[in-house]
Amino acid sequence: xxxxxxxxxxxxxxxxxxxxxxxxxxxxxxxxxxxxxxxxxxxxxxxxxxxxxxxxxxxxxxxxxxxxxxxxxxxxxxxxxxxxxxxxxxxxxxxxxxxxxxxxxxxxxxxxxxxxxxxxxxxxxxxxxxxxxxxxxxxxxxxxxxxxxxxxxxxxxxxxxxxxxxxxxxxxxxxxxxxxxxxxxxxxxxxxxxxxxxxxxxxxxxxxxxxxxxxxxxxxxxxxxxxxxxxxxxxxxxxxxxxxxxxxxxxxxxxxxxxxxxxxxxxxxxxxxxxxxxxxxxxxxxxxxx
Amino acid sequence: xxxxxxxxxxxxxxxxxxxxxxxxxxxxxxxxxxxxxxxxxxxxxxxxxxxxxxxxxxxxxxxxxxxxxxxxxxxxxxxxxxxxxxxxxxxxxxxxxxxxxxxxxxxxxxxxxxxxxxxxxxxxxxxxxxxxxxxxxxxxxxxxxxxxxxxxxxxxxxxxxxxxxxxxxxxxxxxxxxxxxxxxxxxxxxxxxxxxxxxxxxxxxxxxxxxxxxxxxxxxxxxxxxxxxxxxxxxx
Numbered sequence: 001x002x003x004x005x006x007x008x009x010x011x012x013x014x015x016x017x018x019x020x021x022x023x024x025x026x027x028x029x030x031x032x033x034x035x036x037x038x039x040x041x042x043x044x045x046x047x048x049x050x051x052x053x054x055x056x057x058x059x060x061x062x063x064x065x066x067x068x069x070x071x072x073x074x075x076x077x078x079x080x081x082x083x084x085x086x087x088x089x090x091x092x093x094x095x096x097x098x099x100x101x102x103x104x105x106x107x108x109x110x111x112x113x114x115x116x117x118x119x120x121x122x123x124x125x126x127x128x129x130x131x132x133x134x135x136x137x138x139x140x141x142x143x144x145x146x147x148x149x150x151x152x153x154x155x156x157x158x159x160x161x162x163x164x165x166x167x168x169x170x171x172x173x174x175x176x177x178x179x180x181x182x183x184x185x186x187x188x189x190x191x192x193x194x195x196x197x198x199x200x201x202x203x204x205x206x207x208x209x210x211x212x213x214x215x216x217x218x219x220x221x222x223x224x225x226x227x228x229x230x231x232x233x234x235x236x237x238x239x240x241x242x243x244x245x246x247x248x249x250x251x252x253x254x255x256x257x258x259x260x261x262x263x264x265x266x267x268x269x270x271x272x273x274x275x276x277x278x279x280x281x282x283x284x285x286x287x288x289x290x
Numbered sequence: 291x292x293x294x295x296x297x298x299x300x301x302x303x304x305x306x307x308x309x310x311x312x313x314x315x316x317x318x319x320x321x322x323x324x325x326x327x328x329x330x331x332x333x334x335x336x337x338x339x340x341x342x343x344x345x346x347x348x349x350x351x352x353x354x355x356x357x358x359x360x361x362x363x364x365x366x367x368x369x370x371x372x373x374x375x376x377x378x379x380x381x382x383x384x385x386x387x388x389x390x391x392x393x394x395x396x397x398x399x400x401x402x403x404x405x406x407x408x409x410x411x412x413x414x415x416x417x418x419x420x421x422x423x424x425x426x427x428x429x430x431x432x433x434x435x436x437x438x439x440x441x442x443x444x445x446x447x448x449x450x451x452x453x454x455x456x457x458x459x460x461x462x463x464x465x466x467x468x469x470x471x472x473x474x475x476x477x478x479x480x481x482x483x484x485x486x487x488x489x490x491x492x493x494x495x496x497x498x499x500x501x502x503x504x505x506x507x508x509x510x511x512x513x514x515x516x517x518x519x520x521x522x523x524x525x526x
Contacts, residue, residue: 163390163394166383166387166390166391166394167391167394169380169382169383169387170380170383170387170391172382173380173381173382173383174378174380176343176362176378177374177378177379177380178380178391179343179361179362179363180341180343180362180363180366180371180372180374181363181366181391181392181394181395181439181443182363182366182367182394182395182443183363183391183394183395184361184363185363
């Protein structure tokens with residue numbers, strides 16, 4: 001029973017991590033909380049579902065399609081809603097308000113065109129389980145966890161080893177100097193938004209498979225936001241650790257205490273942490289951002 | 291006037307203040323030209339304006355007869371590189387990554403390696419610190435890295451804003467020697483300094499700035515020997 005709960009918690013934690021990484025990437029480069037991230041996740045889920053049901057694609061291609069689609073969507077979101085404000089050197093609060101507007105616009109656009117119906121993904125794993133020491137572990141949960149961690153590991157290698165990755169970290173450190181090195185910062189920011197969107201795409205598909213696909217499903221990013229803050233907003237390892245801690249603790253609470261207490265618990269953890277460790281576990285003051 | 295870099299009638303507003311009221315300077319190919327003057331005279335504004343970071347409100351900047359493009363990354367691509375005041379290193383990146391950033395536009399791996407070796411020849415200490423975070427270097431080492439980073443872009447024109455700021459006198463001495471060496475390698479240098487006497491001593495020509503205008507100009511010798519200018523602008 002405990003092992004089963006742990007694996008479920010890890011898979012949810014993995015999805016939280018994916019979303020939190022997207023938040024953190026954008027926060028670290030533009031210093032604002034991108035509240036439209038949830039809408040990108042939601043649309044990523046719809047794209048994945050369309051590919052799975054209309055085109056009958058397998059899980060691999062569904063994830064790939066959703067990664068590209070949500071990545072492009074995220075770049076468009078930046079170009080339309082934030083780039084203009086950035087060029088006028090608007091305070092980051094304005095970007096945050098613009099992000100909230102985008103989120104509402106996209107959600108209502110889905111209501112108006114696709115409708116409020118709840119959709120479910122076709123069952124990719126047909127409730128397959130593997131038996132480990134008397135407890136049955138969901139293959140989907142294991143798969144979601146492994147994919148999430150691999151994606152984050154790949155991102156880590158990308159930003160530490162490649163020239164573009166180094167440029168992203170340089171931009172986080174000092175955007176003006178980054179442009180004085182010859183980096184086209186508009187393009188650099190687009191790359192960051194694409195990465196955040198790609199992670200949102202993966203998260204959207206797994207959320208959709210695990211639960212359902214519906215217009216307000218993006219609100220689950222509240223949890224990703226908590227995860228990012230727990231880990232230290234702007235820190236990439238922090239976002240990952242925060243996501244996993246939150247996912248596991250939440251699942252333990254809903255299994256052993258009460259599922260009604262789950263969200264109460266999550267927000268209590270956030271408040272307690274902000275009081276004790278305002279910078280999060282790996283806050284930007286102690287650890288390199290991104 | 292036609293030099294390599296020509297600034298004419300340059301006007302810049304910075305933070306709502308009319309910071310430059312029509313500045314004219316010219317830098318010939320292979321020269322070291324100093325811009326000196328008290329704090330707040332507009333020297334740094336001039337540098338940020340040439341580099342494309344601050345928008346220009348009037349006048350023109352040309353390099354080799356052609357107007358500079360508007361964006362900083364396009365200006366770097368033409369060979370104009372700025373080492374700003376207080377160095378502005380990527381402090382959370384390693385020394386090596388800072389050098390990678392300097393050469394970020396370039397793809398010629400072999401000659402990047404050669405230029406890196408060139409930087410180590412100039413500043414051997416950087417080679418020992420490759421994996422260290424730039425923010426943990428001493429002031430003098432940070433200045434070395436800032437110059438090395440700028441050189442990694444293979445500039446034809448290097449702009450240095452207050453490079454001696456916060457350095458010990460001995461370190462400043464060797465900094466000025468290095469600037470001469472860089473010029474001898476064929477790089478044109480535009481140097482902004484509060485340390486007016488030392489700057490003019492290594493320069494071919496100089497401009498004295500005051501409240502957003504050029505107050506005086508001439509060869510370094512003329513400026514240094516003119517007692518009126520020494521008294522009024524150079525504090526001696």
